[in-house]
Amino acid sequence: MNILNILDEIEKVDGEIYERLSPRRSAMRDFFNVGKKISMAAVPLALGGLFKKAYGQTNPASVNEVLGFALALEYLEWNYYNHALTLANSTYIPDGPARQAITTIRNHERAHVDLLKGALGITGSDQYVYADFDFTAGGTFADVDTNYQTFLKVATAFEDTGVRAYKGQAPILKGMPVLTTALQIHSVEARHAxxxxxxxxxxxxxxSGLKPWIAYTANGNDTGVSAADAVYAGEQNTTQAGVQITGINGTAVTQSQAAESxxxxxxxxxxxxxxNLFIKTGKKLA
Amino acid sequence: MKNNELETKSELQDESLFKGSLGRRSFLQYAGASAAGIALVAAGCRKDRGVENVMTGATLDFKNEIGVLNYAYALEQLEAAFYVKVASAPPSSFTTAQKAYFQDIQFHEIAHREFFKNVLSTAAIGSLEVDFSSIDFTSASSVLGAAMTFEDLGVAAYNGAGVRITTDAYLVAAGKIVSVEARHAAYIRDIISNGTFADLSSLSALGADNSKGLDGALTPDKVLAAAGKYIKTKINAINL
Structure with missing residues (x-):
């Protein structure tokens, strides 16, 4: 393994790398000096710092938009679960496996918030706090803080939305290392869902018949929660990249399985x- | 995130140290050489451009997207073959609901397999020969354990290969598939042990990081090595 190979590789896509680095000899010196002090395992982190110094903000504007958008959704999810878990009524989210599962999910959302804040170079307090949200969505889910069933319905809608949201942003991140990270978040949201x-x-x-995957219905929404129709719009699709999946190549794939797959x-x-249905005026996403 | 990308490419290459270079470049190389410890541990990322092996079996050529799509096709063939076998004779302890959901999963994987076959058309690799001799299809725990392995590995494979896809439509299609694989993984994990649907700390060998809330992501060579025991056909991955 060799740092020079990294520089060589970067030079292939950025012929200016040596130019970029050299005017910043202090950055290089810092990096190599740090190398003497820190453990070997920490070097890749220090290397990341070097490149950050050389390039300043490395993310193109469009990538930062995607990350900022993702961060807003993670704030929404984290605040939703964190608030529910802090409510005093333990019969609301029952103790045992239910509370453990929601805690697992809550902790992942917090980790995503921290990861995305870090990627965007945001330090300090969160830009969104619980008071910025209305999880009743203007009264549509009025008993979301007291009714466990309502809590689960809204949570499912959030996770299925999250899965769809990350997927939709993928082309903007095409070919970039950050795509891998986004995909790693995306599949965790799918596990939650x-x-x-x-x-x-x-x-x-x-x-009782709700499946872990999204089954076919005429309008795409298999949850029976009509207020969530927009979350599932288009999930009834069975044609992918021009290929009809139902009964594909003479197989017995049904319409529902085609939509689910x-x-x-x-x-x-x-x-x-x-x-924005869940975000208060003044903090809504533009 | 740059670091992750670099760390996955682990070819050892030291020749650059001895290359003659000029100007700032040589200064940097000198600086690098003087910090030998760093040079030894920093993640190198020179791609292997070695001579192609003589091939038998299937070849996945990652020089372009066709190789990536064939890679996905190979993995979906493996998964579909497994679930076809499970669904045709489920373990006797499976509940009615579990049997129905394994039927669904079977057809999801068949749909994925046939999708890639049609997209690839004449560029598609042939049918893989599978080896499930390590799985006891009468045992629920054996079947569920294998299913979990296939699904978690599939998720890590798509997550790791996404960055190699160059066409928007195929990138989106891969994204549409991987979240369904993740749903399968969560469902199967919950059958094995309720609440383990996203036990990321158990997936660290696949590249997951629980502290960051990240699922697995593996490069094709690692995925193929892990899947190798289930595939008889020799698969050559080149130009990785």
């Missing part, structure tokens, strides 16, 4: 419309 759907199936009246994406503007 699958588990919450199972919690809904076990606890919400009339929802591919999750759909949402555009940024559609996701913002959904998120």
């Amino acid at each position: 699958a588990h919450l759907r199972q919690m809904v199936a076990a606890n919400v009246t009339g929802a 591919f999750d759909e994406f949402l555009t940024g503007s559609d996701v913002k419309k959904i998120a």
Whole structure:
């Protein structure tokens, strides 16, 4: 392993790398001096710092927009779960596996917030706090703070929205290392969604058939929560990149399985419309 | 995030140290050489441009997107073959609901497999020969354990390969598939042990990081090495 290879590789895509680094000899000196003091395992971190100094903000504006958008959604999710877990009524989210699962999910959302804040170079307090949200969505989910079933319905909608939101932003991050990180968050949201759907199936009246994956319905919404229709719009799609999946190549793939086998994406503007239902005036996403 | 990318490329290359270079470049190289400790541990990232091996079996050429799509096709073939076998004769202890959901999963994987086959058309690799001799299909724990392995590995494979995809439509398609694989993984994990749907600390070998809330992500060579015991067909991955 060799730092010079890294510089060589960068030179192939950025012929100016040596120019960029050299005017900043202090940055290089800092880096190599640090290298003498820190453990070997920490070197990649120091290396990241070097490049940050050489390039300043390395993310193109469009990438920062995506990360900022993702961060807003993570704030929403984290505040939702964190608030619910702090409510005094332990029968609201029952002790045991339910509370443990919501805690696991809450902690992941916090980790995502911290990760994205770090990627954007944001230090200090969160830009969104609980008071910036209205998780009743203007009264649509009026008992969200007291009714466990309502809590689960809204949580499922948030996770399924998150899955669709990250997917929709992927082309902007195409070919960039940050895409990998976004995908690693994306699949965690999908794991959350699958588990919450199972919690809904076990606890919400009339929802016992809800699957971990999104089944076909005429309008895409298989949850029975009509207020969440916008979250699932288009999930009924069975054509992918021009290929009809139902009965593909003579197989017995049904219409529902065809819709289930591919999750759909949402555009940024559609996701913002959904998120803004839960964000108070003055803090809404533009 | 740059570091992650660099760390995954682990080819050892020291020749640059001895290259003659001029100006700022040589200053930097001198500085690098003088910090030998750093040079030894910093993640190198020269790509392997070695001579291609003589191939038998299937070749995945990652020089372009076709290789990535064939890679996904190979993994979906493996998953589909597994679930076809499970769904045709589920372990006797499976509940009615579990049998129905394994039917669903079977057809999801078949849909994925056929999707890639059609997209690749004449560029598609052939059918893989699988080896499930290590799985006891009458045992629920054996079947669930294998299913979990396939799904978690599949998620890490798509997450790690996404960055190699160059066409928007295929990147989106891969994104549409990977979240369904993650749903499968969560469902299967919850059957094995409720609450482990996103136990990221158990997935660190696949590149997951629980402290950052990140799922697995692996490069194709690592995925193929992990999947190798289930595939008889020799798969050559080149131009990684």
